[in-house]
Amino acid sequence: MVFEMDELIDILSEIKPDVDFETCDTLIDDEMLDSFDIVTIVGELNDAFDIEITPADIVPENFNSAESMWEMIQRLQD
DSSP states (O other): OOOOHHHHHHHHHHHOTTSOTTTOOOTTTTTSSOHHHHHHHHHHHHHHHTOOOOGGGOSHHHHSSHHHHHHHHHHHHO
């Protein structure tokens, strides 16, 4: 199955509608996402993209932007 980054943006926007996920690259650094948001995002991404995000993957570098999350998703799908 082929996924699009738009699907990721849609998921993120449902969780935090007030954040511009298309341009923001400091989601963690600027505390736009809290730990509850990350737990919710991890669950949604695991289900939507059929991946398993492990505790080792839950680092700021993987969640600071939609692009970094997308790169992590693609890496975990391989």
